[in-house]
Amino acid sequence: MDFIIISLLIIGAIFILLSGIGLIRMPDLYTRMSATTKASTLGVGCVVLGTVLYFGEIGLISRGIIIILFITLTAPVAAHMIGRAAYIQKTLLWKGTKFDQLKDKYDDSTHELK
């Protein structure tokens, strides 16, 4: 059991570290968002799971599950909003981007999709 808990905590910490490095390494906003929001979700999930298993009480387990549930529900919503806002602001895509099917689809004055 201890082994599982320790590996969960270490894996979680590694994923959070990776998302931190990804924030610096990635070339544009969209890839940075991709690298950070998720790696931290998985990282936090692993750490919470490890903590919960360590204490093993029903109250903590239910709270842990709720924490994971709400992180997975709310983190992507923030990511959508930042991504959309950035696109409307015409944040540049990385030069290696292959194609962009969203180009010229926005109405500049209302910010609505045509």
Added chain:
Amino acid sequence: MNYFLYNILLALTWMFLTGDLDFNNFLEGFLIGFAIVLILKASSGETKYFSRIPKLISFIIYFTYELILANLKIAMDILTPTHLMKPAIVAIPLDAKTDLEITLLANIITLTPGTLSLDLSKDRKTLYIHAMYVVSAEETIKEIKEGFEKKLLEVMR
């Protein structure tokens, strides 16, 4: 979702009756409760819930697997000095109809590393996503539609 509530209530009753408030006991109670609800409802027509729970569990396992796989892929790209990625913004035609289905699909797409949902068209038929590993638009569309969307709709409908 009423059956789910009954199921939880039965599990809680089981926990109080056995006087053991830990998670394993809750699981036991949930399984026994599931069997009871199954027997009670065997005669009546509504059986959706019972095929849903196994599907939900398999969906969660599938999602976790994809999540870890995609995280490792991104981790490789972060740690190696060259960028292997080929990002693009792809328009995905949707089969999901209701608010809940579209919201869940968009959330799942964002949660999987490498893809990020950006916006939904006004007629709610196209989802624009930013994907990091694109071979061709068709390939990405196929991946999303036959992977997450198909499995999600199986659980939801």
